[in-house]
Amino acid sequence: MKRVLAGIRASWGGQLISTAESFAIVPIYLAYWSAGRYGEWLALSALVAYLGTLDFGMNMAGGNKLTQLYSHGDFVNYGRYQRAALLFYVAIAAVGSLILGLIAWLLPISQMLGFQETSSREAGLVCFLLGSQVLWSLPGGLITGIYRTTGDVATSQWVRNATSIIGIAASAACLLFHGGMAAMALVQLTCLSIGVTGVLIHVRRRFPELMPTL
Numbered sequence: 001m002k003r004v005l006a007g008i009r010a011s012w013g014g015q016l017i018s019t020a021e022s023f024a025i026v027p028i029y030l031a032y033w034s035a036g037r038y039g040e041w042l043a044l045s046a047l048v049a050y051l052g053t054l055d056f057g058m059n060m061a062g063g064n065k066l067t068q069l070y071s072h073g074d075f076v077n078y079g080r081y082q083r084a085a086l087l088f089y090v091a092i093a094a095v096g097s098l099i100l101g102l103i104a105w106l107l108p109i110s111q112m113l114g115f116q117e118t119s120s121r122e123a124g125l126v127c128f129l130l131g132s133q134v135l136w137s138l139p140g141g142l143i144t145g146i147y148r149t150t151g152d153v154a155t156s157q158w159v160r161n162a163t164s165i166i167g168i169a170a171s172a173a174c175l176l177f178h179g180g181m182a183a184m185a186l187v188q189l190t191c192l193s194i195g196v197t198g199v200l201i202h203v204r205r206r207f208p209e210l211m212p213t214l
Helices: 002-032 035-055 058-071 075-106 120-144 153-176 181-206
Strands: none
Touching (some): 002 035, 002 153, 058 075, 058 120, 120 153, 120 181
């Protein structure tokens, strides 16, 4: 019961953080970027968001299977399924990043989308960085979900909440220092890396038998 209540509180915390981000960050964007530039940023973000469909339901299916194996204490098969899922995600993220990089380099994305304030080179770089964030969040989500497979849904959610808070603060700092779209995309990709690295360090100390490997 305690874990259920903790999970609910963590979920509510995530909703509050998401709401606060909408109210706090958007005015800062518009204070340092023009409305047109911010609109082009949103267009690129929405474009690469479709890469998230490459998940193919693996996170949910894999998470359910790993939860079942953990509850039975079957760490041998837990590791086997975890490695298979992680390899699947890493392969998609690596190949997807390569293809995305070629597309961003070769195609005049800015002209294709009718941008007025973003050059093709900048649009391509931003598209690559934002797309890489979406692609590498797939294996990152599997790693962060380790807590959920142990029944600790709250910790898994609070990790996401903490990553969101770091991302909000870093994005605000980037804007305050007059960072451009490429800098903003790089900041968000870096925040993802920091969050996943923190989870790996903690899991290695607390659940060494669940440490993900390839």
